[in-house]
Amino acid sequence: MVGWGSIFQVVVDAISLGSLYALAALGIGLIFGIMRLINFAHGDFITIGAYSLIVPSSAALATTFIGTWSTPLMVAAVVLIVMGFALATEAVVFRPMRNAHPAVLLIGSFAVSFFLQNAVLMIYTSRPKSVNIWSELGEAVEIFGIHTAPLEFVTIGVTIVLLVSLALFITRTTYGTQMRAASEDFAMARLLGVKADRVIAMAFAISGILAAVISLFMVARQGYLFYRMGVPIVIFAFVATIIGGMGSLVGAALGGFLLGTLTTVLQVVLPDDIKEARDAFAFTIVVLILLLRPEGLIAGRVTAERV
Amino acid sequence: MTAASLLRRAWPVLALATILIVLVVIIDLMGVSIAKLAATEALVKMVVVIGLYIFIGNTGIVSFGHISFMAIGAYMAAWLTCCPPVKGTLMHGLPDFIIATQVPNLEAALAAGVAAALFALLIGSALMRLTGIAPAIAMFGVLMIVYVGYSAWDSVTLGRSSIFGLPTYINHWVALWWALAALAAAYLYQISRWGLAAIAARDDEFAAKAAGINIYRMRLISFVLSGFFVGIGGALFAHFLGGVSTSLFYLDMTFLTLAMLVVGGMNSLSGAVLGVVALSTVIEILRRFESGVELGSASVQLPSGAQEIALAVIMLLVLIFRPTGITRSREILFPWPFGRPVPITMATGQTSISNVDDTRRSTPPN
Numbered sequence: 001m002v003g004w005g006s007i008f009q010v011v012v013d014a015i016s017l018g019s020l021y022a023l024a025a026l027g028i029g030l031i032f033g034i035m036r037l038i039n040f041a042h043g044d045f046i047t048i049g050a051y052s053l054i055v056p057s058s059a060a061l062a063t064t065f066i067g068t069w070s071t072p073l074m075v076a077a078v079v080l081i082v083m084g085f086a087l088a089t090e091a092v093v094f095r096p097m098r099n100a101h102p103a104v105l106l107i108g109s110f111a112v113s114f115f116l117q118n119a120v121l122m123i124y125t126s127r128p129k130s131v132n133i134w135s136e137l138g139e140a141v142e143i144f145g146i147h148t149a150p151l152e153f154v155t156i157g158v159t160i161v162l163l164v165s166l167a168l169f170i171t172r173t174t175y176g177t178q179m180r181a182a183s184e185d186f187a188m189a190r191l192l193g194v195k196a197d198r199v200i201a202m203a204f205a206i207s208g209i210l211a212a213v214i215s216l217f218m219v220a221r222q223g224y225l226f227y228r229m230g231v232p233i234v235i236f237a238f239v240a241t242i243i244g245g246m247g248s249l250v251g252a253a254l255g256g257f258l259l260g261t262l263t264t265v266l267q268v269v270l271p272d273d274i275k276e277a278r279d280a281f282a283f284t285i286v287v288l289i290l291l292l293r294p295e296g297l298i299a300g301r302v303t304a305e306r307v
Numbered sequence: 308m309t310a311a312s313l314l315r316r317a318w319p320v321l322a323l324a325t326i327l328i329v330l331v332v333i334i335d336l337m338g339v340s341i342a343k344l345a346a347t348e349a350l351v352k353m354v355v356v357i358g359l360y361i362f363i364g365n366t367g368i369v370s371f372g373h374i375s376f377m378a379i380g381a382y383m384a385a386w387l388t389c390c391p392p393v394k395g396t397l398m399h400g401l402p403d404f405i406i407a408t409q410v411p412n413l414e415a416a417l418a419a420g421v422a423a424a425l426f427a428l429l430i431g432s433a434l435m436r437l438t439g440i441a442p443a444i445a446m447f448g449v450l451m452i453v454y455v456g457y458s459a460w461d462s463v464t465l466g467r468s469s470i471f472g473l474p475t476y477i478n479h480w481v482a483l484w485w486a487l488a489a490l491a492a493a494y495l496y497q498i499s500r501w502g503l504a505a506i507a508a509r510d511d512e513f514a515a516k517a518a519g520i521n522i523y524r525m526r527l528i529s530f531v532l533s534g535f536f537v538g539i540g541g542a543l544f545a546h547f548l549g550g551v552s553t554s555l556f557y558l559d560m561t562f563l564t565l566a567m568l569v570v571g572g573m574n575s576l577s578g579a580v581l582g583v584v585a586l587s588t589v590i591e592i593l594r595r596f597e598s599g600v601e602l603g604s605a606s607v608q609l610p611s612g613a614q615e616i617a618l619a620v621i622m623l624l625v626l627i628f629r630p631t632g633i634t635r636s637r638e639i640l641f642p643w644p645f646g647r648p649v650p651i652t653m654a655t656g657q658t659s660i661s662n663v664d665d666t667r668r669s670t671p672p673n
Contacts, residue, residue, distance in 0.1 A: 038444070096627045102440045103369035107569060108626050110371075114562050115619035122612035231558075235451065242444060276459035276466075283451040290445045291433055 005146045010268055016152040018260020019159035022253040023214050024237030025244065026166065027207035029252030032241065033183030034203050036102040037094060040109040043234025044116035045208055049082040049215025050225050051120055053131055062129040062225065074133070079212040085116075086208030087201060095197070120227040134220045155217050162213065163253060166206070170249070175202060183247065236263075239286050245296025254297065319638035320494040323580045324487055330584070331483045343479050349587035350482035351543045353580060356567045357489040358536030360579035363568060365502055366526050367509035371561060372446030373537050375453035378556035379426050380419035380538030381545035382457065382464060387415040388546075390472040398470075400462030412476050416485075416542040423538020424531050431530040435523050438512075450561065458553045469552035477547040485543055489536050493576050496532055505529045509574075566622045572632025577639050585633065586618065593617055 024042065031039050053067035053074075066077045089112055097108050137151040170176040181189040182199045190196050211230075218229060240259045244251025259282065266278045289296065314321075327350075334346045359373050386394070386401055387410040394406045410418065434445050457464045464470070496502045505525040508515040516522060545551045563586075571582020599608040625632060 036440075038440075093623055093627070100626070100630060103443050104626065104630065106371070106440070106443060107369065107565060108623065110562055110565070111619045111622045111626065115616055115623070118612035118615040118619070122610045122616065126611075238444075239448075274459065277455055280452045280455040280459070283448040283455070286448045287434075287445050287452070290437060290441050290448070294437065294441050 009146045009148060010264055012146075012148055012152050012156075014261040014264040015257065016155040016260075017264055018257035019155050020214055020217060020233060020256075021236050021240050021260045022256025023159055023162065023210045024233050025240035025252040025256040026163075026249060027210040027214075028234070028237050029241045029244075029247070029249050030179075030203045030207050031200075033247045033249065034179065034186065035094070035098060035105070035200055037105040037109060038102070038238065038241075039207070040106065040234065040238075041089060041113040041116060042207065042211060042237070043230030043232075044113050044120075045082050045086055045211035046215045046218065046230035046233060047120060047225075047227060048085050048116065049078050049212045050131075050219045050229060051124060051227075052078050052081045052215075053133065053219060054124075054129065054225070056123050058123070058125045060127055060129070062131050064131055064133075067131055067133050067219075071134075075212075075216065078216060079209050082212035082215065083205050083208035086204040086211070090201060090204040095200075098196075098200075117227055117231075124225070124227065126227055128224045128226045130224045131219055132223055133216065138220060138223075151217075151220055158213065158217075162210065166249075169206075175199075179203060236282070239282055241296075242286050243289055243297060245298040248296065248298045251296050251298035258297075316498070317494075319577060320490055322639045323490055323577060326584075327483060327486060327490075327580070331479055334479065345587065345591045347477060347479045347482045347547060349583055349591075350479065350486045351477065351540060351547050352564065352567065352587065353486045353583040354482075354489045354543060355537050355540030356564050356571075356579050356583050357486070357493050357576070358533050358538075358540055359564055359568055360533075360573075360576060361493050361496060361536060362529050362533035364574050364576070364579065365497055365505040365509065365529050367574070368526070369443045369565075369573075370446040371443055371565075372448070372450035372453075373533065374556050374561045374564065375446075375450045376423040376427060376534045376537040377541035377544065377560065378453055378457060378553065380423045380541030381551045381556065382470075382541075383419040383422040383538070384415045384542035384545050385470045385473055385551045386463075387418055388412060388473055389470055393470075393472065397465060398463055400460070412474060412546065416539055416546075419542035420535040420539040423541065424535035426538075427531045427534025428527070431527050431534070435526040435530060450557070454553055454557050464553065467553065469550045471550040473546055473549050473551070475546060475549040477543055482543065482547070485539065489539075490576070490580065492532070492536065493579075496529075497576065501525055501528050563618070566618055569622055570625045570632055572634035572636040574631070574636035575634050575638050578632045578634040578636055581634055582632065586621070589617065589621065590614060 024046070027042050027045075028039055031037050031042075053064055054062040055065045057063070066074055069077065093108060093112055094105070097105060100108070134151065137154055138149050140147040140149050168176075170180060178189065178194045178199050179202060181192070182194055182196070186196070189199075214233065215230075218233070219225065222229075236259055237256065240255035241252045242255070243258060244253070244255025262285070263278060263282060266281060267275065270278060331346060331350075334342045355373075355377055358376070359370070362373070363369055386398070386405050387408070391406070391409060394401060398406070430449055434442050434449075437445060458467050460466065497506070504515070504520045505528070507518070508520055508522045508525055512522065541556070544555070548555075567582040567586045568579055569582070570586055571580065572578025593609065593614040596607060596609045597611055597614060599606055601607075629635070
């Protein structure tokens, strides 16, 4: 018997999971739009954000440091740290590689990801470490007849705020206009006076902010750190950008929500014995989209090449 | 064709084969079992990387999913050669004839290659129509699908547990023969009509099309041949370890094999071979250091993860400062004074992946 309560529950789960995917997909989509780089290391920015909450050490028991600060301070610190890593990666690795082929850039980001993961492994070891932040948000309360954690609603709310501010930034400010111009035609934008380094750095900075927010929500949700915790979410975000259409930000966000809905629904609908193969369905969809509608649901501005 | 021109033509592959044989003979004579093991592992990986090269090098399409062929080959070999009692009970989802038969090792390796090649044919006939960065992403999707699928398919693959008890017949000699076979096949392919057509399409897609090359078919041939050798590499790896597990054939292996190819030079067979030799050596040295080494009076021990970090740094340095790899993506030159070899690739000192902006789909001229 499926009641309204459980349907509402699924909807809330779907949207809050979709929010995380959408934020991650935007982080990837922003950079892809401008420099054709699929940043596989985005997941490791998320991991770094999560690990920044604790004191670097290989001890089994994590000592929280930034994680004990008041929320505004903690958010600001994590955002700054992740942004710093994102900008450093750009300056050290991706700037010299800027003119490489997209596939070579992808290999490069793979290498960066591997580097960051193993750096975390080396410093903190591969043991999962338990960390609690915002534990009061994680306790289920009864809302509209269903049991759900306020965290889900906070995730959704924060995501909406971030999406709206990003949209305003992109459409209403000079920097935003420059970013849009750069993703439309990078060479032309440069000719018209858009500074390449600055636009790309800005894309990385924003993508770092988004990664930091995701990392906090992930820690609050799962309560532990793992040196590869960012990998699954970046893979899903990657899928979301393809579903939505590479190079389209609206598409990336939409793809994130769609994917969140899809995985949540599959989790409920699939029989138990093939539940584990759920992710395989998600990737089958990706391959099918690439084959049948490679431009994604919302075609980006990069259109067909003419000879 | 005169003997001299034949020699000249076969020079790169002869040179590479000689290097490998000499290295293996030296290691064999040294008689250190750790070195023999390391050489065996490197040669098995070489089969995989040469397989990877057959596709990536000749078509210029980077694939992030070839390790799925390795998984398919490894599991096929495991099903055909492993432990009959376990097969009947734990892997009851297998077809009866596989449960009933026990296949000799060589045939099992070939069957693994054929299985991977068939899978490559199946997915390739759809994916090879894609252009630009789309096939790279789609292959990544294939990697995920095979990994998740095999991890969840308990009745056939034992899911996330490992299958143990495979015959461990791979020593450095067996691995050497397979590496030489892959080397010869890759070279024959790249100087063949099909290989040259694929390289032409890599260097200039539109000119190749205008010259009447069926790009789709050329890429598919390359993909299937490449799948065959990566599949065999998977089987060899399974027998080298004596067991298989899905986590072996995922992101780490993808990264490692791609790193070997990139560091050596993506667009030449010499790059594939020397990349494996170079990185395997580095990895082996770091491995020693990770387990602790006495240097004079001091003992040095690197923390775990150092090996991977070094690998990533080497790869990034190569990507940034020498994107064509240590061989500059050229084949080994025929020694003076006999003249230069027949040019195989049009290596120009730059990445010869074409500059076509890759998110765009190419449309046939109207």
